[in-house]
Amino acid sequence: MSLVNFTSREITCKIVYYGPGRSGKTTNLHYVYGRVPESRRGRMVSLATQTDRTLFFDFLPIDLGQISGFATRFQLYTVPGQVYYNATRRLVLQGADGVVFVGDSQARQLDENLESLQNLQSNLLEHGVDVRTVPVVMQYNKQDLPRELILTPAELDDALNFRSVPSFAADALHGQGVFETLKAVSELVLKRLAAGSAA
Amino acid sequence: MTSTLNPKFTFETFVVGAANRLAVTAGRTVAENPGSAYNPLFIYSGSGLGKTHLLMGIGHSAKALAPQLNVEYLTLDEYVEAFHAAIAAGQGDAFRRRFQNVGVLLVDDVQFLTNRKEMQTELLRLTEALQQAGHQIVLTSDRPPAEIADLDERLISRFSGGLVVDMGIPDYETRVAILRRKAEERGARFQPGVLETAAGVEFPNVRELMGALNRLVAYQAVNDTPLTAVAARQVLGVEAAGPTAASSTAASSTAAVGAPGPDEFSQFLTDVTVTVGKAVEAWRARVAEAVLRWEGEGYRTERLERLLEQDTPAAVDGVIAAYVGDVERLKALEAEVAELDPQAAGERVFRDPDRMGEAEAAAAKVRDGAAPPPAPSAAFPLDAYASGPSNEVAVKAARAVIAAPGKKYNPLVLVGRSGLGKTHLLNAIGLELARKRGAVVACLSTQAFVDELIAAIGGNRVDWWRARYRRATALLLDDIHLLAGKDRTQEELFNLFNHLQEADRQLVFTAPAHPNTLSDLEERIVSRLEGGLVAEIGEPDRELRHMALERILGQQQLAVEPALLDYLADRPADSVRTLVGLVQRVVSAAAAQDQSVTAGLAREVLEGQSPAAARRSSGLRTSGIVVSSAGGVRSREKMVWDWPAAADRVIEELR
Numbered sequence: 001m002s003l004v005n006f007t008s009r010e011i012t013c014k015i016v017y018y019g020p021g022r023s024g025k026t027t028n029l030h031y032v033y034g035r036v037p038e039s040r041r042g043r044m045v046s047l048a049t050q051t052d053r054t055l056f057f058d059f060l061p062i063d064l065g066q067i068s069g070f071a072t073r074f075q076l077y078t079v080p081g082q083v084y085y086n087a088t089r090r091l092v093l094q095g096a097d098g099v100v101f102v103g104d105s106q107a108r109q110l111d112e113n114l115e116s117l118q119n120l121q122s123n124l125l126e127h128g129v130d131v132r133t134v135p136v137v138m139q140y141n142k143q144d145l146p147r148e149l150i151l152t153p154a155e156l157d158d159a160l161n162f163r164s165v166p167s168f169a170a171d172a173l174h175g176q177g178v179f180e181t182l183k184a185v186s187e188l189v190l191k192r193l194a195a196g197s198a199a
Numbered sequence: 200m201t202s203t204l205n206p207k208f209t210f211e212t213f214v215v216g217a218a219n220r221l222a223v224t225a226g227r228t229v230a231e232n233p234g235s236a237y238n239p240l241f242i243y244s245g246s247g248l249g250k251t252h253l254l255m256g257i258g259h260s261a262k263a264l265a266p267q268l269n270v271e272y273l274t275l276d277e278y279v280e281a282f283h284a285a286i287a288a289g290q291g292d293a294f295r296r297r298f299q300n301v302g303v304l305l306v307d308d309v310q311f312l313t314n315r316k317e318m319q320t321e322l323l324r325l326t327e328a329l330q331q332a333g334h335q336i337v338l339t340s341d342r343p344p345a346e347i348a349d350l351d352e353r354l355i356s357r358f359s360g361g362l363v364v365d366m367g368i369p370d371y372e373t374r375v376a377i378l379r380r381k382a383e384e385r386g387a388r389f390q391p392g393v394l395e396t397a398a399g400v401e402f403p404n405v406r407e408l409m410g411a412l413n414r415l416v417a418y419q420a421v422n423d424t425p426l427t428a429v430a431a432r433q434v435l436g437v438e439a440a441g442p443t444a445a446s447s448t449a450a451s452s453t454a455a456v457g458a459p460g461p462d463e464f465s466q467f468l469t470d471v472t473v474t475v476g477k478a479v480e481a482w483r484a485r486v487a488e489a490v491l492r493w494e495g496e497g498y499r500t501e502r503l504e505r506l507l508e509q510d511t512p513a514a515v516d517g518v519i520a521a522y523v524g525d526v527e528r529l530k531a532l533e534a535e536v537a538e539l540d541p542q543a544a545g546e547r548v549f550r551d552p553d554r555m556g557e558a559e560a561a562a563a564k565v566r567d568g569a570a571p572p573p574a575p576s577a578a579f580p581l582d583a584y585a586s587g588p589s590n591e592v593a594v595k596a597a598r599a600v601i602a603a604p605g606k607k608y609n610p611l612v613l614v615g616r617s618g619l620g621k622t623h624l625l626n627a628i629g630l631e632l633a634r635k636r637g638a639v640v641a642c643l644s645t646q647a648f649v650d651e652l653i654a655a656i657g658g659n660r661v662d663w664w665r666a667r668y669r670r671a672t673a674l675l676l677d678d679i680h681l682l683a684g685k686d687r688t689q690e691e692l693f694n695l696f697n698h699l700q701e702a703d704r705q706l707v708f709t710a711p712a713h714p715n716t717l718s719d720l721e722e723r724i725v726s727r728l729e730g731g732l733v734a735e736i737g738e739p740d741r742e743l744r745h746m747a748l749e750r751i752l753g754q755q756q757l758a759v760e761p762a763l764l765d766y767l768a769d770r771p772a773d774s775v776r777t778l779v780g781l782v783q784r785v786v787s788a789a790a791a792q793d794q795s796v797t798a799g800l801a802r803e804v805l806e807g808q809s810p811a812a813a814r815r816s817s818g819l820r821t822s823g824i825v826v827s828s829a830g831g832v833r834s835r836e837k838m839v840w841d842w843p844a845a846a847d848r849v850i851e852e853l854r
Contacts, residue, residue, distance in 0.1 A: 065367040179463040190474040
């Protein structure tokens with residue numbers, strides 16, 4: 001999938017929200033959906049189980065209009081977090097221009113976070129992509145929970161952020177950090193435009 | 200019927216942002232190349248986002264670039280009204296013609312075509328006519344063509360066949376820029392942050408944004424104290440979530456956002472725009488814009504497109520500059536070729552900057568093939584032209600024409616009977632005009648002119664032929680009366696005449712009689728000939744005859760005896776050509792009798808010569824009729840000495 005199409009003058013960014021189950025990926029998308037003017041957003045496709053767990057994936061297209069003569073679109077996807085949906089995850093990950101890793105800040109979820117990170121890495125490799133070449137940002141969600149239950153962003157950085165990518169503390173339910181995360185990953189993705197697709 | 204363009208609505212006063220940049224670029228391109236870039240150009244956007252402003256901006260810009268261009272702006276309603284009025288007055292055809300002659304037609308608010316079948320048909324017809332004539336049409340609407348209810352499929356495809364661009368809601372920075380500019384226009388000053396606050400509200404259109412500015416201006420004026428950013432929020436109802444202060448739905452919905460920023464999405468959009476701007480605009484956007492522009496003008500942009508395939512930006516600006524340079528060169532070549540041979544100018548090679556060599560070669564070929572129009576004959580220099588009272592007016596006029604071609608007497612028509620030196624004077628003027636730098640003087644007989652046109656029609660090279668004469672800085676045609684009955688040539692001459700006269704090029708004609716007495720000449724040609732100066736050349740007076748004889752004898756390299764000169768000058772002669780005939784006869788008689796040329800011999804030859812001698816005396820073709828009576832001299836002098844060859848006469852009569 002080409003990020004920038006100069007013939008039709010289009011920029012399309014596919015951003016995938018990745019992370020363990022129940023870390024708040026869909027919540028991120030819902031918050032973004034609520035902030036995008038109706039004229040700019042497509043229908044948010046959400047395939048969820050009865051208990052609101054993402055079964056397949058969520059998809060939110062956003063139309064940013066003409067930017068520098070390019071019709072700019074963002075496609076936000078989430079993957080199902082549950083371990084046994086790996087085939088879907090791999091599918092969604094295909095052609096991703098950027099990844100937001102939504103981590104669960106709860107201390108007891110640390111192993112799930114690590115497992116998911118490894119899963120991300122191996123799934124990217126399946127597509128022949130080195131995780132080091134893909135723009136990734138970390139989001140440490142649920143920072144609104146009581147102090148005693150969660151790790152601080154610094155601790156999570158130590159535990160998860162091996163490559164020192166940009167990281168954000170977030171409370172996706174209330175919107176804290178959601179757009180900051182999106183903005184950061186967008187910048188990383190768009191900056192690759194300047195250097196062409198090789199970087 | 201047609202609205203005038205609002206002088207305030209120009210490109211200069213139009214604030215360009217990400218949401219409307221494409222539309223503005225397209226608009227500018229259209230204004231610079233009406234009819235050739237995007238035709239039709241269809242601009243749509245919601246109400247109050249600047250459609251009318253942009254439309255009028257195109258009008259102003261097109262007018263500024265080409266002042267002779269006929270630019271008309273009107274709303275669809277005005278168009279409909281005018282159409283109905285014209286139909287009611289039975290002037291439907293005149294109405295259509297009037298609009299088909301508009302160079303740039305700007306039609307606002309075409310969404311009102313819904314439920315107007317007859318207007319759709321009319322507009323379709325007009326669009327087709329304008330496109331065919333290479334005239335530009337720009338339309339605006341509040342929705343894309345396909346969404347205008349019950350719009351004719353053919354119109355939809357017409358509109359979509361050009362360029363359809365939309366203008367979105369301006370982004371935050373653009374809103375700030377608009378507010379700043381409008382505030383400045385009104386002379387209103389605000390504390391820092393006030394306008395930014397207003398811009399932070401995502402109004403659905405610029406008009407409402409102006410409403411917000413109005414409120415701010417009014418509030419500040421009433422209270423006589425500078426408005427703070429906080430107070431501005433209150434004025435605009437941004438913070439007050441209740442229905443009391445919220446004056447617009449946009450404002451209230453923004454107010455409902457309780458979380459972090461006032462409008463996270465706008466912020467995000469702004470950030471993305473900046474990032475894309477840095478990443479893309481840096482060089483790819485410049486290339487993309489150049490591609491868009493030159494592609495629109497019909498040039499091949501492969502070279503630029505290849506740039507986009509590269510990963511690392513090379514010397515992008517250098518390549519673009521070189522490309523633009525090549526395009527300019529192509530334009531120059533094409534313009535040059537168009538002058539020489541309009542047909543050749545349409546060749547694709549002049550639109551491909553990657554084939555410069557071929558273009559240059561093609562231009563050189565055309566240049567070589569372009570023979571200049573026939574030049575004046577060097578046998579008729581001005582200083583050899585004898586002038587006297589009988590032709591004084593004509594000679595003075597000729598000198599005025601030479602001094603200021605195209606300015607004083609245009610056209611100059613030299614009138615006089617055959618043999619009075621019209622052709623000589625015509626060629627003499629031509630020779631003098633040809634001395635000027637860059638002069639291309641076309642000087643030929645009308646007969647040759649007709650023949651050339653016939654040959655051009657036969658060779659399917661009429662355009663080339665036309666171009667050849669249109670290049671002339673002066674056109675001199677001998678014996679204009681020979682145009683009689685040649686309708687096509689008259690038509691061509693009429694157009695050529697107008698073209699040259701408009702460009703202040705000199706036109707000189709000769710005719711045997713006053714143009715309005717010539718038969719079978721179209722009225723429009725006659726009136727144009729009469730419009731200049733008609734200078735008559737009369738029968739040569741004695742003084743002139745004297746001078747002419749002196750010259751003729753001088754050319755024969757004879758010792759000129761004053762008595763001979765006087766004798767010959769006293770002979771009745773109605774033209775210079777007659778004088779030449781006289782001298783010829785005397786000279787050949789002298790040669791035959793092996794005598795020197797004297798007044799006595801001349802008297803003998805011209806008054807009492809033997810028929811045999813007379814027959815032998817003529818070096819010219821004569822009719823052979825010799826009258827030997829005493830009054831014979833007069834008769835002889837009235838005879839036609841110079842018959843055209845029989846073949847020429849036959850062709851002439853067949854035409």
